[in-house]
Amino acid sequence: MRNTLRLALAYMKYYKKQTAALFTGVLLSAALLTGVGSLFASGQEAAKENARTEYGDWHYEMRCDFPWFGEFLKDIQESEGNDGIILGGEGFRLEKYGVETVRKAVSEPFEIQYVYGDEGYLDIMGRELLEGEMPVEENEIAADAQTLRNLGVPDEPGSAVTLDGEKFILTGIVSEMPEKLGDLMGDYMQVFVSPELDYGMNGSFLYLRFDESSPVLVQIKAFASAYGVDGSTVARNNGMAGYVGAEEAKLSVEQIRTALTDPSLGLPWIWGSLNENEALTEGAVLLVLAMFAGFIIYSIFQVSVLRRLSQYSVMQTLGMTDGSAFAMLMTEMALIFAGGYAAGTLLGNGAAAWIYGKAGRIFITRNQAGGNVARHTGVSMEETAAELSVSALPDAGVFHVDCRIIWMGAVFLFLVLALISLVLVRRMRRLTLREMIAKDAAGKRKKRKIYSLRHENMTGILAKKFMFSRKGAFIGILLSLSVGSVIFLGAAYVAENTKTNNELVFAADDGLGSDIQVYEASDILKDTIPEKTAEELKGITGLENVFPVRYMLGEIPLNDGMLKGTSYFAETAEEEGFEPDPEIMEKYNGQIVQTGEDDYRLKINIYGYDDEMLERLDDYVLEGRIDPDKMREENTVLFKTLLDGQGNYDVIDISAGDTVQLRTPDDPEADGETLKFLGGQDDYRDTELKIGALISRPLAKVGTYIGDDGVSNVDIIMTNEQMEKNFGVTGYQTISISLPEGADREAAARASDEIRSAVGGISRCVVKDYTAQIEAQDLYLDQQIMFFYGIAAVLLLISLLHIMNSMQYLVAERRYEFSVLRAMGITDAGFCKMLMKEGVRYGIYSSVVTLAAYWIVQEVLYYFMVHVYLYLHPQGMIEAGYLIFTAVLNVGLCTGAMVLSGRLQPAQAGMAEQA
Amino acid sequence: MEILQVKQIHKIYGEKENKVYALRDVSFSVEQGEFIAIVGTSGSGKSTLLNLIGGLDTPARGQIIIRGHDIASLKRKELTIFRRRNIGFVFQNYSLMPVLNVYDNVALPVTFDRGKHVDHGYIRELLKELGLWEKRKRYPSELSGGQQQRVALARALANKPALVLADEPTGNLDSSTTVEVMGLLKESSRKYHQTILMVTHNEALAQACDRIIRIEDGRLYCAAGKDGGWL
Secondary structure (H helix, E strand, O other): OHHHHHHHHHHHHHOHHHHHHHHHHHHHHHHHHHHHHHHHHHHHHHHHHHHHHHHOOOOEEEEOOOHHHHHHHHHHHHOOOEOOEOEEEOOEEEEEEEEEEEEEEEOOOOOEEEEEEOHHHHHHOOOOEEEEOOOOOOOEEEEEHHHHHHHOOOOOOOOEEEEOOEEEEEEEEEOOOOOOHHHHHOOOEEEEEOOOOOOOOOEEEEEEEEOOOOOHHHHHHHHHHHHOOOHHHEEEOHHHHHHHOOOOOOOOHHHHHHHHHOOOOHHHHHHHHHOHHHHHHHHHHHHHHHHHHHHHHHHHHHHHHHOOHHHHHHHHHOOOOHHHHHHHHHHHHHHHHHHHHHHHHHHHHHHHHHHHHHHHHHHOOOOOOOOOOOOOOOOOHHHHHHHHOHHHOOOOOOOOOOHHHHHHHHHHHHHHHHHHHHHHHHHHHHHHHHHHHHHHOOOOOOOOOOHHHOOOOHHHHHHHHHHHOOHHHHHHHHHHHHHHHHHHHHHHHHHHHHHHHHHHHHHHOOOOOOOEEEEEOOOOOOOOEOHHHHHHHHHOOOOOEEEEEEEEEEEEEEOOOOEOOHHHOHHHHOOOOOOOOHHHHHHHOOOEEEOOOOOEEEEEEEEEEOHHHHHHHHHHEEEEOOOHHHHHHHOEEEEEOOOOOOOOOOOEOOOOOOEEEEEEEOOOOOOHHHHHOOOOHHHEEEEEEEEEEEEOOOOOOOOOOOOOOOOOOOEEEEEHHHHHHHHOOOOEOEEEEEOOOOOOHHHHHHHHHHHHHHOOOOOOEEEEEOHHHHHHHHHHHHHHHHHHHHHHHHHHHHHHHHHHHHHHHHHHHOHHHHHHHHHOOOOHHHHHHHHHHHHHHHHHHHHHHHHHHHHHHHHHHHHHHHHHOOOOOOOOOOOHHHHHHHHHHHHHHHHHHHHHHHHOOOOOHHHHHHO | OEEEEEEEEEEEEOOHHHOEEEEEEEEEEEEOOOEEEEEOOOOOOHHHHHHHHOOOOOOOEEEEEEOOEEHHHOOHHHHHHHHHHHEEEEOOOOOOOOOOOHHHHHHHHHHOOOOOOOOHHHHHHHHHHOOOHHHOOOOHHHOOHHHHHHHHHHHHHOOOOOEEEEEOOOOOOOHHHHHHHHHHHHHHHHHOOOEEEEEEOOHHHHHOOOEEEEEEOOEEEEEEEOOOOEO
16 A cells, blocks of 8 residues: 555656646636535525525424324423424424414404414514514504504504404514515414413414424424324425425426326426426536536546556556556545645635625525415516516525535545546556557558658648547547537527526516616506606606507407417416416406317407517517518507427417407406406407517516516507507506616616606606616626636636647657657758647547537537526527637647647657667 | 768766766767768767767767768757758667558658658669568558668668668667668668768677777777778
């Protein structure tokens, strides 16, 4: 062992350049892998903490007015507790619990629950007493400011509150309930009452928070089993579930098999099912990085070993066994790896901490709670836009070093090292055999052409012949040269499409496509912004664009199986947990109604845009074309269709050129029952409209009726003139206003003041300035793209190191031949030219291999972008500039590396060896 | 006509306490058409001398004049061109390009001179003379050691150099092939009036040369004529 170590150290010392190259390769690979891993982990951690704030710090909740609860409380009291664990049982470790007792629930004037919560409950839900005291007497309550505002009660302790005919005194103001708890529990308000108040109809609920270092699902099962809790009464905190292992194994083998054979499910469904909080995507990225790191280390080390193969063969001749050779290689690699990996981890995490501090938000996943979230109606645009905006993302929080990826990466790469050593030892053995075979096979078919008869310049021929003399090595080098380029191109392709997708998505989201929004926060059709006001707005100086939008609610028939995806809508899906929105059901009789076996009637949003907005929709056209003049002339419309979960626009069987029967209220200011589309024929008008183009997204939207998130609703879009002609709509529901490029916040504030004064007298008209959100959005997108390019640049740097190393090997391998050539009188320029020719050839061939390999990678990425990530209009092909850049860079790098490597070879080196 | 003059050559490797005197004050001259053997024990400095004459290495002191040119005064590029036009090399391990066939190996140094047309007639004559014409399309790995050394000799002669420097050209060959190669060297010297300097440690081979230059510990001990007289 000591000998092995001594020999390994001696080799490392002697071959300083190779050691340095390998060390740098390991260092950069480790830095990239662990740095990116920590960035992802930090993003996940921030998202988890945000979910904790938004949904409450609990994992499971259950009814607890059962005998087992007494036993549980007894255990808690008897438990000593340590390290934050208040109760440890077989298979579970409880950190927190809280009990909420609902004393009473009323539905007027709002859904309100009278609740007594113990300290644990208040802590879990983050409800702090901000002012006053918690209720003690029966006639005392505490509530949050928002609830008090809704009830019209001043948020001052001592105020009188009347609820359900009972009089209470407000004793304290508490902080608001977790923002998204309503998504899980249903929307209601809470008032806190004293434990003394009892109507005799209590319902008690126990909230549990387990130790998150192990999956909480296993723990709740153990808990339920320990106390005999009926599992069907246990509810999960879906907001937190994805972060703490609260979900059942997503897919069984059988489910995967079914999904793969069912075209409506397929890979996108499997990926989507497994990709909780983007964990699978991040895992895939890390796996690619780890494999790249492994490949680079292999490639650099094999070059290093090949250069001293003759010495190993001498040692083997002297009696060194394969086992000893393996031990020596492994020791050498392990020594370099230990230093390189540790330094790389420090470097990578240091850089990652800096990046996270500057742009941490780009690592936070946006999809928060899982499950089917019903659509909401009556949501103001302000809320919708805020929800969608980057400002809604939580703070990045603190940077977390991901220890898991550090040790997993180390284990993975160490195993790769062991494999490399094994492969190299086997190759040594095989090489010796091959050399023997080569001698026997002297008659192997070779080209017998005499080149000097036709070529006066033999250096080019020589370069070519050298390259192809060992085809296996040649192909290996080409492959290894192209790996870095392929990953770079893949990263650039994804970055470009992500940028385009983000821009299109955010341009389509109300408020983010325009700096200032003026809109009616109302779901009454007669509430509109008059045309005169819109004209006034257009007259305000300093505004770049003013886009007024008309609105009408309509209904279209989807007969004879036109609706392909019946599971798309809650009303027709018949899926447990995917219930129709009660408000939409109540106000509009649901989004869709079934009228026959394959016949449905679907509620849709109808928008009137002006010409410039219609032209901007060009980026979203799926089929057909947009021509506002033709639309007016022929009364054609645009149909915003639906996208299924696999990225196909085939939920509705409709194409450009088809006609659609549109039903709208006869009265443009209709309300109430008419909007349910259940009235008599006289209440409606039917219009047959030809579809000029299918589009993937609308621009300005109105979300206050049946809702419109830009994705899951059908919209019909026409010109504002058509809206008036077809339906008699003259007022506007929303006006999107944009400021000139580079306008500052002061200008925006001035403009919004003027706009506010213009719309001052209009009922329910709201002006919202999104300048700050757009600024944050732009910064976010820039940072995201910079990160992609940063990763691509590091990959390129590692590739550069690898190319230099490979080229040096190529030159060093032919060192003697080159020195003979020099002795024979080849000039420096001639020698350099020969190397350049070889470098250029390597560059060209590796570019060809890169393009071929990249084409396959691009197909896979395109599939994922379209069918899994549902990107808007991704480009099927990367911009030619990137391909040209990569090819030129490849040729340049190979040529440069070859010439540089040649310069490092002294002219007389080979001859000196001879002497 | 004197084709080579070596004047008071010194060559030192290493520095300070590691200093090794490879050659000390070596002087001699060579007439055109002479076939000279440089003999000495291993490490005596004979290959160093050959490398200095061939311009592959530079002396610490002294002058080497070939065809009236002091090679130390030539710039790097001039020296390279001068070398390929005036000096041919034959190495112990043949040093052929493994990826080129016999013909292309021989023609290779001629192609380094841009604008200079390869004299295919001369190469054919050389190959026929050396018994390689039938094997012109073979690759080095398909030839015996003797055949490879003949290719190396043909390559050295392809540019019609003033001087052929052969470093242990028979060192890797068996005795019968050694005799064959020596015969070819002598024949070339005679036929093309070629000056040849051959390094060898084989006294018997040296005796077949026109003159013997003997080196020991970096010093020129004597330069004996083929009749054995000291020059």
